[in-house]
Amino acid sequence: MLMTHCKKITAISLSLLFLSANATPLDDLLEQVKKSNNIETNIDTKALTEFKNDLKTQQANLKKQRDRNKALQQKMTRSQDNIAINNKKIATQQQVANTEKADLDKVFDEFKRASQDLSGQLKKSPISASLTGRSARLSPYSEADFEPDLTAIKTLWLLFTEQMVATSKITTVEQTVTMADGNKAVLTVTNIAGFSAFSPEGALLYKPASETYQLLTPKSADIDARIEAFEQVDNGFISLLIDPTSGALLERSTHTPAWWKVFSDAGIVGGIIVVVGVLGIVIALLRFLLLTKESKLIHIQKQQLTKIGDNSLGRIISVADQHANSNAEELMRFLDEAVLGEIPEFRKGLGTLAVLATVAPLLGLLGTVAGMIETFHAITAYGNSDPQVLSSGISQALLTTKFGLIAAVPLLLCHSFLSSKSDSILNVIEHQTAGLLAQRQQSLTNRSEL
Incomplete structure (x- = not known):
């Protein structure tokens, strides 16, 4: 619009210059100016009217836009509220889904475990001889990436029921x-x-x-x-x-094995344990017979002190008779030496029994360790796919421990019994020696008084 006014003013100026140049009268000039002014006024009025109309339109559009923005703002607020509510619902549903997934994972794990257990039972069950192929149907269920569906669950339940019913007939x-x-x-x-x-x-x-x-x-x-x-x-x-x-x-x-097969399974260590046990029993039996015989002879000697026999108490009495003229101290020394000389005879073989009773279980443990090492070497070389082979190797390895305990227990009992028996005989000898010494002292005292 400013450009329009500038053009009009330029036109008027040119007109004035033209009139002055042509010596136009002033009235004509004034009339032309008025006409030009009216024209410009009409133009300006029309432009102002158009501007006002356009302003109203723009204000109306602005109001509409503001109302629209307000509506959109309210809609956005409601949407944000809905988003927050939906997020809470999603979080709740996610928790429910996670819980259900965890429960479902447990169900799947139990399904796989049950299918593995049932597969093992079916492989070992004689019923599979008439109902073949059942374990093959379960083999896919044990795979790590298998996800059981309703059909698989029904199949497992059917096989469980079938096995349960079959085992009742x-x-x-x-x-x-x-x-x-x-x-x-x-x-x-x-x-x-x-x-x-x-x-x-x-x-x-x-x-x-x-x-x-x-x-x-x-x-x-x-x-x-x-x-x-x-x-x-x-x-x-x-x-x-x-x-x-x-x-x-x-x-x-x-297929009952022969009795000697047990000893052959125990190996060299088992044979050594048998030898140790037999040797200990022989020693214990000999010592028992000798101690029993010596106990009887001592009992007879106690009844006949004047008749000296071939036994420990008789030999002590003989020493006392040989030193009848000695004083009390010398006689006591001679009798103590005689008693000490008899003790090794009563203790003979007891130490050997104690050693054999201790060595037997140690040998059994040695044989077991050696057998277990051989078994583990076999497992390393050939694997452990056959549990029967593994249990057989362990059973043979434990045979030596069994032999060791069988040998040790009676040897310990024999050692304890013979030790008690020898101690009782030595107590009798010591008591008799003390009585003999007191008797000789009394005789010496009576002789000195006379």
Whole structure:
């Protein structure tokens, strides 16, 4: 608008210059100025009107914008409130979700543990001989990345129920059995609640690796009699042959090792312990016989002091007779020497018994340690996949400890008994020696008075 006024003023000035240059009369000039002024006034009025109208429009727009901003501000405040409320709800739901996830993780862990336990039971259960493939169905459930669903849980529950029901029944079915010569044959197998099984041919051993039965040989008359008793009812009762180890005990009973096999399993250390025990028992027996004989001779000598016999008390009396003319002090010294000379004879062999009783359990411990070392070497070399091999090695290693204790206990008792017996004999000798000394002193006193 300022540019417009400048242009108009420039036009008027040019007009005035033009009129003055052309010598236009002043009235005409004035009239032209008025016209120009009116035109400018109209233009300015129109512009002012347009400006005012535009100002009102802008003010209305500003008001609308302010109202809109206010509405948006209120909406934003409500949204922030809603966000805060939603955040609290999210936090609460997150806690609930975390709790439920933790509970679900526990359920999954228990599911995997239960599936592993059941898989181990099914592998060892003789029932799997007729219900094959059950452990294979459980094998995926034990994997670390497996997430159980409802179908898996139902399958596990079904297998648990099936195993529980099967272990409460006695079933008789036709099954393939491995015979003694390694060939396969179909036999009538009676399974007793998943514990043991037998057929008319004899008792059966369950093999978890192949999920089949193997006929036990050689047969045992006692086992055969028990199998036959299954068909006989006695006052409403039936005799059952139950082996909780699925045939392992039956197999052991049919293969009873010879008595000397125990000593061979104990090894060299076990043989040494046996020698130590036998040597100790022989020494104890000899010492017992000698002490018993000496005790009887001393008892007889006590009754016949005038008749000197070949025993410790008789030898002491003989020393007293040899020094009958000695004074009391000399006689006491001679008698003490005689008593001290008899003590080693009574103590002979007791020290050896004590040493043997101490050495026997130490040798047993040595054999056990050596056996355990060999067992662990075998585990390192071949692994521990077969628990039966591991338990067998440990059992053989503990045999030497058993032998050591068996040898040590009677040797300790014998040592204690013989020590007590020798002490009692020495007490008798000491009492008799003291009485003999008192008697001789009394005789010397009477002789001096005469």
